[in-house]
Amino acid sequence: MAPNPAAPTIIHLEGTTLEGGGQLLRLALGLSSLTKKPISITNIRGRRFGGGGLRAQHLTCVQWLGQACDARLSGVGLKSKEITFAPDAMKGANNELETGHVRINQSTPGSVNLVLQAILPYLLFSGAQSPIHVRIAGGTNVSNSPSYDYIAQVLVPMLELIGIPQIEAQIHLRSWSQGTSEIGSVTYTITPLKSKLPAFQLLERGEVKSVTATIIAPKDTEQSFREELDVMFERRESRIFGTTSNNEPEIEVTFEDSHNDKRYYLLLVATTTTDIKLGRDWLYNQGVRPGKLEKIVPTVVRKVSDDLLTEIEHGGCVDEHLRDQLVVFQALAEGKSTVFGGKKGDVFVEPSLHAQTAQWVAHEILDVDFDEQGGCEGVGLCPCGEQKGQARARIGETTPK
Numbered sequence: 288m289a290p291n292p293a294a295p296t297i298i299h300l301e302g303t304t305l306e307g308g309g310q311l312l313r314l315a316l317g318l319s320s321l322t323k324k325p326i327s328i329t330n331i332r333g334r335r336f337g338g339g340g341l342r343a344q345h346l347t348c349v350q351w352l353g354q355a356c357d358a359r360l361s362g363v364g365l366k367s368k369e370i371t372f373a374p375d376a377m378k379g380a381n382n383e384l385e386t387g388h389v390r391i392n393q394s395t396p397g398s399v400n401l402v403l404q405a406i407l408p409y410l411l412f413s414g415a416q417s418p419i420h421v422r423i424a425g426g427t428n429v430s431n432s433p434s435y436d437y438i439a440q441v442l443v444p445m446l447e448l449i450g451i452p453q454i455e456a457q458i459h460l461r462s463w464s465q466g467t468s469e470i471g472s473v474t475y476t477i478t479p480l481k482s483k484l485p486a487f488q489l490l491e492r493g494e495v496k497s498v499t500a501t502i503i504a505p506k507d508t509e510q511s512f513r514e515e516l517d518v519m520f521e522r523r524e525s526r527i528f529g530t531t532s533n534n535e536p537e538i539e540v541t542f543e544d545s546h547n548d549k550r551y552y553l554l555l556v557a558t559t560t561t562d563i564k565l566g567r568d569w570l571y572n573q574g575v576r577p578g579k580l581e582k583i584v585p586t587v588v589r590k591v592s593d594d595l596l597t598e599i600e601h602g603g604c605v606d607e608h609l610r611d612q613l614v615v616f617q618a619l620a621e622g623k624s625t626v627f628g629g630k631k632g633d634v635f636v637e638p639s640l641h642a643q644t645a646q647w648v649a650h651e652i653l654d655v656d657f658d659e660q661g662g663c664e665g666v667g668l669c670p671c672g673e674q675k676g677q678a679r680a681r682i683g684e685t686t687p688k
């Protein structure tokens with residue numbers, strides 16, 4: 288059969304590129320769903336131990352976005368290493384979104400917030416007219432992914448700072464990758480954008496004015512966590528809060544019982560005078576053995592505070608994880624958005640491999656570029672009904688890859 292000249296060229300992404308994990312897939316799916324550009328991905332999660340392929344959380348993302356934009360799918364199944372995803376270019380507003388209620392179920396504790404990461408750009412730029420309540424089942428505190436607490440305390444306020452309508456986060460039940468597994472759930476209420484996201488600038492870090500510590504751990508470790516944190520804050524006060532401010536540093540510590548002797552979690556969030564939030568956390572995953580228990584609390588406090596200090600001392604406006612999570616919004620905003628990622632001496636802090644991967648995916652699908660200073664001229668995707676076609680056409684003017 289002769290090739291159809293009107294058919295859009297499929298953009299091919301090699302799944303071993305850079306970080307070579309699930310984030311490459313999630314971002315590609317989100318951008319394909321929004322722009323209707325068909326994609327194929329080979330060697331999915333090809334840099335991951337055990338051969339890669341789609342795990343349950345990734346499959347959930349493919350299936351939900353596929354159904355949302357009526358995509359033609361091929362190769363989709365657990366452990367698939369190669370898929371194509373071709374959204375229906377004629378499909379208008381999604382009916383499920385117009386009802387204002389979306390439910391995404393997972394039967395394993397795959398990270399709720401990585402599913403959110405995949406679908407959030409699509410929901411925000413969907414053109415839907417009313418807030419959407421998205422209830423996602425899965426894991427809320429899963430290693431190597433954003434915890435519910437990080438999303439609520441760092442991602443959500445930072446998205447608001449860059450001009451995205453406030454997202455409400457409500458946790459129903461926690462679910463962990465440590466200790467016995469059960470399925471948790473969270474509802475995020477997302478208000479879709481009514482017009483293009485204006486370019487945003489995160490350039491002025493300011494001084495740290497407060498730090499909150501969120502501890503979730505076995506009840507009998509509360510005292511020890513609080514003492515360890517007190518000592519840490521006393522020792523590291525000038526490195527955290529600087530030496531120039533006359534104000535008393537604000538420190539708030541909250542404790543929640545994790546109800547399981549294998550779950551130790553600490554999140555530290557620094558808030559600056561320019562309302563920047565820098566967060567670092569750790570869900571302890573080094574094995575809980577008798578005789579080693581008394582080491583866990585100091586180890587957790589040490590690691591998380593070391594990581595936070597690294598973020599504070601480079602002077603950037605985003606922590607390492609947020610930096611990769613904002614790439615998609617820089618790429619979709621209208622005009623040049625810059626996110627200062629910090630400096631070591633005179634040298635700009637390099638984006639993490641995750642951030643470089645996100646930038647690469649955005650380049651392949653939207654033809655945007657990121658400079659050394661963290662700047663990117665976004666495509667100005669319009670979420671509003673009929674103009675959406677025009678925005679797509681504008682994006683389509685660039686050479687297809």
Ligand SMILES: Nc1ncnc2c1ncn2[C@@H]1O[C@H](COP(=O)(O)OP(=O)(O)OP(=O)(O)O)[C@@H](O)[C@H]1O
Nearest residue numbers: 308309310311332335431432433434437608611641
């Ligand atoms: N502690 C953390 N706090 C906030 N965000 C995090 C944290 N750890 C990881 N992330 C974010 O979670 C995402 C993880 O992407 P990654 O590709 O590793 O995901 P994945 O689907 O688990 O893939 P894989 O199983 O292939 O590693 C990135 O956006 C990263 O910044």
